[in-house]
Amino acid sequence: MSTRIAFLKGHGTENDFVIVPDPENVIDLPSAAVAALCDRRAGIGGDGLLHVVRSSAHPEARDMAAEAEWFMDYRNGDGSIAEMCGNGTRVFARYLQRAGYVTEGDFSIATRGGVKPMHIAKDGDVTTGMGKALLPEGDVTVSVGERSWPARNVNMGNPHAVAFVDDLAHAGDLYSPPPCGPAGAYPEGVNVEFVVDRGPGHVAMRVHERGAGETRSCGTGACAVAVAAARRDGADPAVTGTRATYTVDVPGGTLVITEWPDGRIEMTGPAVIVAEGEIDTEWLENATR
Numbered sequence: 001m002s003t004r005i006a007f008l009k010g011h012g013t014e015n016d017f018v019i020v021p022d023p024e025n026v027i028d029l030p031s032a033a034v035a036a037l038c039d040r041r042a043g044i045g046g047d048g049l050l051h052v053v054r055s056s057a058h059p060e061a062r063d064m065a066a067e068a069e070w071f072m073d074y075r076n077g078d079g080s081i082a083e084m085c086g087n088g089t090r091v092f093a094r095y096l097q098r099a100g101y102v103t104e105g106d107f108s109i110a111t112r113g114g115v116k117p118m119h120i121a122k123d124g125d126v127t128t129g130m131g132k133a134l135l136p137e138g139d140v141t142v143s144v145g146e147r148s149w150p151a152r153n154v155n156m157g158n159p160h161a162v163a164f165v166d167d168l169a170h171a172g173d174l175y176s177p178p179p180c181g182p183a184g185a186y187p188e189g190v191n192v193e194f195v196v197d198r199g200p201g202h203v204a205m206r207v208h209e210r211g212a213g214e215t216r217s218c219g220t221g222a223c224a225v226a227v228a229a230a231r232r233d234g235a236d237p238a239v240t241g242t243r244a245t246y247t248v249d250v251p252g253g254t255l256v257i258t259e260w261p262d263g264r265i266e267m268t269g270p271a272v273i274v275a276e277g278e279i280d281t282e283w284l285e286n287a288t289r
């Protein structure tokens with residue numbers, strides 16, 4: 001018998017998500033179902049899926065329940081699981097606000113990358129406390145066709161390779177990820193950012209996301225870019241003792257990233273819910289057969 005599952009659709013700087021509210025964690029979402037829902041032609045369409053679950057109801061989040069009532073069970077569009085999604089946190093917060101679970105101001109959400117402090121401002125923009133970046137040592141190279149660039153390895157809970165290039169067209173439609181797999185720098189795969197300068201404290205990027213292909217924005221990617229740019233520019237806050245703020249243009253809009261001397265990173269940007277509806281479970285079952 002066909003039943004219905006409620007969903008919403010939202011985006012943050014055009015990084016778009018299918019949102020599935022499931023407070024008690026009763027909806028089965030295997031990777032094939034996520035991929036079917038995120039399919040842009042046969043499904044709803046999205047770069048990823050935000051499964052909204054009470055932390056107390058999810059085995060991966062129970063130990064965070066005292067700090068954060070809600071867990072962002074994030075999935076990439078191909079159905080794979082990722083540790084963190086920066087744009088996803090803002091859209092997740094907007095959904096919680098719309099559903100009446102939170103109001104403007106401060107609260108926290110749980111993610112696989114830990115508890116993230118959130119702030120919804122009066123002007124509607126949402127700020128995520130993204131935590132600290134890790135900068136694993138080691139040379140990384142990003143290639144597109146015949147061209148290669150050295151890249152900075154930045155971990156924002158999830159892995160990133162940041163390459164500064166002369167022209168964003170270099171990002172191309174096809175690229176070869178840096179060595180992945182057990183022997184490579186990125187055993188779990190990687191998100192790759194191509195970056196150009198726009199002016200002091202201002203850069204633009206394109207991104208090829210692990211599990212989604214090229215997307216219009218990536219919040220963790222924008223943070224990785226700001227961290228790499230600050231080191232390149234001699235503006236590492238841990239060294240200068242002052243915060244570093246970068247405006248990061250992405251194809252789908254603009255994010256503002258601030259890194260503080262203690263290493264904490266904040267990301268501010270928009271979050272929009274564009275639609276809501278119902279998923280036909282009979283369709284979903286057929287789509288995943």
Ligand SMILES: N[C@@H](CCC[C@H](N)C(=O)O)C(=O)O
Nearest residue numbers: 082085086087158218219220
């Ligand atoms: N778009 C996201 C990142 C989503 C996860 C990523 N594709 C991965 O696999 O690590 C963002 O806004 O951070």
